[in-house]
Amino acid sequence: MIKTRRTTSSNISPEDTSWPFWPIVPLYPYGQRRTLRTEVVKDTIWTFEQCQGILYVVVPIRMTVVRLEKGGLLVYAPVAPTGECISLVNELVGAYGDVKYIILPTVSGIEHKVFVGPFARCFPKAQVFISPDQWSFPLNLPLSWLGFPGERTHKLPLNSQESPFADEFDYEILGPLDLGLGIFQEVAFYHKRSHTLLLTDSIISIPSEPPEIIKIDPYPLLFHAKENGLEIIEDTIQNRIKGWQRIVLFSLYFRPSSLGVVKWGRVFKNAFKAPDRSRKAYFGLFPFQWNEGWESSFKELYLQPLIVAPILQGVIFNRSPLEVLSWVDKVSLWGFERIIPAHFSAPIQTNSSQFREAFDCLRYPKHNLENDDFQLIRDIEKRLTQIGVTPPSKL
Template sequence: MADDERVGNTELFNARDFSWRLWPVLPLYPFGKRRTIRKEVIKDTIWTFDQLQGIFYVVVPIRMTVVKLDQGGLLVYAPVAPTTECIRLVNELVTEHGDVKYIILPTISGLEHKVFVGPFARCFPAAQVFVAPNQWSFPLNLPLSWLGLPAKRTQLLPEDSSKVPFADQFDYAMLGPINLGPGRFAEVAFFHKRSHTLLVTDSVVSIPENPPAIVQLDPYPLLFHAKDNASDIVADNQANRRKGWQRISLFALYFQPSALEIIDWGEVFRDAFKAPEHSKKAYFGLYPFKWQENWQRSFDALRGNGRLFVAPILQTLILNRAPSETLNWADKVASWDFQWIVPCHFDSPIKATAYQFRQAFSFLERQPVSGGGFFSSSSYPLPEEDFKILRKIDYGLNKYGIVPPAKEKT
């Protein structure tokens, strides 16, 4: 695996290189300023482009993957914001390896992925755009061209993966659509045969112990979440950055793990007066969180020593609506001979086998298959107490008929 990284030099490029003017369409942090880090993960073959996104400083990587085609040219999986810096880094690959030929939108529900495809495609007017079928939008279901996708060169990925022009180099498998009441969930996993690499969007993740490089370009969110109370002054060091990252991971995947308490707002406002910083950036000193001393145990259980797993949100609110369909999809993906997995979030690349991928979905089975690898899901069970808020959300959605109920495990 190659490991060199390329990021725009702040001293050479000005703020316009990181500017993303369409941020009001999806107002996520860091809003109109998005940095990009390119990393070569398989030499002269696969590159990842990491950016950052989040809410209330709960920031995680969002990732685009670029693959070199055998006859020259590039395939782009899940585009990110096409800032000047990002496009410059892509064009460096274009100069060496050929034009962007194919752009893939592998999801139907992830607005954080969909919103970038049209603008990115306009930067590469010769590229064909392939999107997962059954796309939808809310509150109105609009045509693809109304969502910014170029009408004359956008087409749906066919169910038969042999019908696409890159079928000799990639296989793919579609999960869904899974009915979620007002919306749907689907994902298309891509398998690059020559490099034995699996590309996925949201289905599986792995959590690094330390914050990824893209998160460390601006450590403020890490230090914000490293605080134990509003009056803390947190030093910028690697230990505090790690502490903030691990708490951010718990926030992002559980919303509210068992080790986190939400403070009464009367106390929050009183504590805000004691805060050392009262700027808008610091939310005027408001810090409604209180972590119990055992929070690290929840993170260690979640990370599972770097194992591959399905995010608790997907386990509790989405994939349990279609356990049989999900397991059939996981079986098909696990039939491929991959050695590396590149998800769109958290850690990447992940060295993992097909067996380890399939084991990540054993939570959908009444009697999960035991044995096998170090990353077996049964080796690192997620604490049930950390699912409390997600179970409560699930109950409310079912009670009011907003989403269909979960189905029985297979």
């Protein structure tokens, strides 16, 4: 049985959930972040979830903690080290030993990178291992300038057997994939004892209902369940699900085909009449209009056990499909039973065959060319190539 642990509202204060460095990456919920801990494999693996987003398009962001067989903990993809989060980690430290290793498994995911330095300072004995080809934009600054503890930060060896945790973990590095202005890189970790694959962004699975961490504050769900800015939305299970499914379409397609265009004159006119004109409700502004059929777009995503996020399919992985598929083949050899990604559902009970099938979007890309929901991503890809920001697609 999967066990969930979170601090209750009666014993938590704003100081416990404070994240003072939020202006560096100004994502909702800004300076206040709740944390949800879940035991995935008994006495072995735990996930720590927070939420983040833009314009109330809020999705989970996840850190995974694994107990090492010889004592201590390994942390994969840290989240914001709020007081609440560190308290929940320290409960595991008290039971299983110190945090020994902190892993940053990506180079381009600023929403993951920004937490590593502050998290590492909370555990001064931990060694930090990072994906090897780190870069920053607009200036490629030294890691110490980005908050990483210089004396205990190391690049992951290209050969996983040379790492200090090779007896318990294998890993495979995807990339670096050339994106023009920068690169994409992700490190898949395989925990041998539990047959668990840890990923960051490359694979996701979509739940039909909002995750528990999102339900702690349901306002974003209800905001996106509205049909217009004049509607007073009731907090019901059905409206929470409706809001969540629309959030998924926003987050993956940016502008799904079922999202209509609302004239700004009408948007401002309705804003003056909106029942909620508070700053929380963006002063009544609601520039969204959903057309019939949006449920079908969500269902297509939900029915797939594993998917590659559309932005990765259409803008990043299509630059080096053969390299990505080679990485997929190597990862598939591990024979894992579950995947824990950094976003959306987790754990995902799955297998290597389903993992390989998810990347058929690179083997047979015709479906994406015919899917209207991909139109904005196709337009972005075309424009970036035209102005020379990214190299041409190889699909």
